[in-house]
Amino acid sequence: TVVTPELYESEIAPARTFTFYEDIKPLLDKGLIKGGSLENAVVVRGEEIMSKEPMRFDNEFARHKALDLIGDLMLSGRKFTGHVIAVKPGHGPNTEAAKALRKNYAAMRAMVPPVELPQAEAVLDITEILKILPHRYPFLLIDRVTGFSSEMKCTAIKNLTMNEDFFQGHFPGHPVMPGVLQLEAMAQTASILIMRMPDNANKIGYFLSADKVKFRKPVLPGDTLFIDAEILSFRRTIGTAIASCTVNGQVVSSAELKFAIVDA
Numbered sequence: 001t002v003v004t005p006e007l008y009e010s011e012i013a014p015a016r017t018f019t020f021y022e023d024i025k026p027l028l029d030k031g032l033i034k035g036g037s038l039e040n041a042v043v044v045r046g047e048e049i050m051s052k053e054p055m056r057f058d059n060e061f062a063r064h065k066a067l068d069l070i071g072d073l074m075l076s077g078r079k080f081t082g083h084v085i086a087v088k089p090g091h092g093p094n095t096e097a098a099k100a101l102r103k104n105y106a107a108m109r110a111m112v113p114p115v116e117l118p119q120a121e122a123v124l125d126i127t128e129i130l131k132i133l134p135h136r137y138p139f140l141l142i143d144r145v146t147g148f149s150s151e152m153k154c155t156a157i158k159n160l161t162m163n164e165d166f167f168q169g170h171f172p173g174h175p176v177m178p179g180v181l182q183l184e185a186m187a188q189t190a191s192i193l194i195m196r197m198p199d200n201a202n203k204i205g206y207f208l209s210a211d212k213v214k215f216r217k218p219v220l221p222g223d224t225l226f227i228d229a230e231i232l233s234f235r236r237t238i239g240t241a242i243a244s245c246t247v248n249g250q251v252v253s254s255a256e257l258k259f260a261i262v263d264a
Contacts, residue, residue: 003070012070014056015063021045069094076101110248123147124192132195133188134204134264138165141185142227145192152231156189162221177219182253183210186243189229190257194239200261208238208258217252219245225252237261 003012017036019027021043027033033041042060043050057063069086072094080101086094124132124145133140142156149155160167160177167175191205219225229243237260244254 012067015060016042018042018061073098078105107248142188156227158225160223175221179215182245185227189227190241193231203261204264205259205261211256213255215253219252223247
């Protein structure tokens with residue numbers, strides 16, 4: 001049933017709160033139900049219903065529970081469309097559900113966090129990336145470099161859609177970006193830093209090792225992957241870097257990388 005303002009006013013709002021007779025004194029001792037009376041509440045005493053008027057609905061108690069649930073969920077601050085099933089609801093679990101809804105909504109809105117894009121060569125679009133990296137579809141795993149904090153540190157992004165080839169088989173019905181491809185995206189971001197150096201133009205990078213690799217959360221279709229990489233050292237042809245992937249402000253994977261630069 002869709003709860004419209006008209007339905008709420010006529011079928012839910014009139015349902016009165018209720019309590020058990022033996023609970024009244026403990027509630028009063030706690031300073032609660034000060035505004036309660038038999039004019040606006042129903043008291044259950046054994047098999048007896050105490051009220052100034054007959055029950056307004058056959059299931060008035062259940063309707064009041066629905067009233068509580070609707071009010072508590074509105075604490076999320078967002079209107080939502082959904083089918084709500086509540087088993088033994090109460091203000092405690094109701095408000096916890098509202099918090100979870102608010103948190104999930106905030107995470108959805110943060111899919112692409114605001115990014116202050118630097119000017120000029122500090123931003124590389126896909127055309128410029130293709131001039132630096134040898135990778136091509138379907139193995140190019142960064143779409144844009146959004147900025148350089150220094151000559152040895154940058155941030156790139158990868159926008160993930162269900163159209164990515166790897167989602168088709170990893171896994172059918174439960175698409176997740178493979179961890180090794182997150183690692184590859186980190187390596188490509190680090191390679192941008194190295195390949196931009198004049199002496200490394202037209203060269204190619206090879207993985208030597210990946211250490212302290214951690215995968216913390218799954219990466220799904222619709223996510224925007226922010227990849228941060230920093231070169232720690234680079235001598236002759238051998239370099240080391242640290243890198244991480246972030247979604248919605250949370251680190252989903254990280255690693256320490258070691259690589260070699262050789263002639264193509």
